[in-house]
Amino acid sequence: MIVNHIFSKRQSIATYTIQELSSLIKSGQVKLREVNKLHVRAIKKYILENVLTEQIYIPPMVANVDSLGTDKPKELTIIDGNQRLRAFCQIEEMGCRAAKSDNEEEMKKGYKLLHFVMNTEVAIQLFEGLSKEDADQLYIDLNTKGKKVALSKRIAFDSRKELNVITNTILKSNKQLKLAGVEIEKRAVVRPTNKKLLSLSHLRQIVAIFLTGKMIYRPNDDYYDTHLEAQEYIKLINRWFHELFRLYPAERIGDFNESVIANYPLLVSIAYYANNGLEQFSLEERKQELVQRMRRLNNVDFNRLNPVWKEFKGTARLGFYYLSNDKETIEKLVSWLENQGR
Structure with a gap:
């Protein structure tokens, strides 16, 4: 993992499988902010509508970590991407339920969802040692300073x-x-x-x-x-x-x-x-x-x-x-x- 010095903070980028992140969330190693349920539902809908064609595009998430080393961190505080991660966790649960269904179409979709969860990697931009104030300001900047697509x-x-x-x-x-x-x-x-x-x-x-x-x-x-x-x-x-x-x-x-x-x-x-x-x-x-x-x-x-x-x-x-x-x-x-x- 390559670590870069940007201004006074070190940062890097790492990839995680959805299953890996889901396990870290369940064990409490990944901390999430409060999420918007309607936004989570919209992301799930997007995944479900496009999982069969494998046309799913997820932008990198952003997280704060205590220390950056040679291995990717296992303990993260998510700054931007909380809704996406929550949707991923729910998709895994839906896949497990659907894979056990007696309905052949539901079972097929369930296995496709589980394949997506196990084999899809998402990127997370990692910042080292941000204070709560810095993390909050970064969240605001990421969600207000970007230019809206015309x-x-x-x-x-x-x-x-x-x-x-x-x-x-x-x-x-x-x-x-x-x-x-x-x-x-x-x-x-x-x-x-x-x-x-x-x-x-x-x-x-x-x-x-x-x-x-x-x-x-x-x-x-x-x-x-x-x-x-x-x-x-x-x-x-x-x-x-x-x-x-x-x-x-x-x-x-x-x-x-x-x-x-x-x-x-x-x-x-x-x-x-x-x-x-x-x-x-x-x-x-x-x-x-x-x-x-x-x-x-x-x-x-x-x-x-x-x-x-x-x-x-x-x-x-x-x-x-x-x-x-x-x-x-x-x-x-x-x-x-x-x-x-x-």
Whole structure:
């Protein structure tokens, strides 16, 4: 084990099998802080979902030790990684129970979990002789100073979440949407200066409406059922954008000087109006009904100067009217669209 002098503290890095760490925890040689049960559960879910494909990536943990020598320490105080270690211990217990199951699939998964526990090594960065104050400050720095991964990168690189994969595919392949514009660099589209139709976050929320049937959707909510294949959702969403740009040309739809659809609450209301109650239907049934609903809006005046928009909650500012982005306003907009489409 190589030991380096960094500033006034010596540090090193060592690898431990999960089984080895689990045994050290049970014997009290590894000390953990209090853990967040929801975070532990999320880590376990991540492991269970990916253990069969062996696509599990765990960043190094950080620990304090009394002394660094030639052998890796057996007594550690974990500074960062407590939730991960607790999840590992619970995974081992789950594997033992599942391996004894009478159900063949459960037994197979149990042995896979035990193989993972016995053969997977995780890295721990070791600091020698930190005081409690230093250890606490290091924990705070590790969890507050790191740069959060940008939404555009999470969507582009996350191949596991169907929501991100579909959003990324739509973003890259829909030529009309590219013409209308998607703001990737900034988190918000500031009107009227920015004439792009929507932000990347807004695009993902619209994709989520197609997947979940929910009007108000939280992107970190992974618990929803889908009824179509990813490619079918992509076809459906592309068709919706095609119909949307029939209502207002793609090259001008994001210009708030003329288009009220550049008001995001109205855009998301149109998406929900087109999908409401259809999430369990087949692709062809949904597509047919979606087209019919969108074309019933052909006679709606989507110019921002249409006085009807001021009947909905919003804020007037510098000659523009901004619809409120809240559940009540969106529900009223959806009801209004449904009445127009009859």
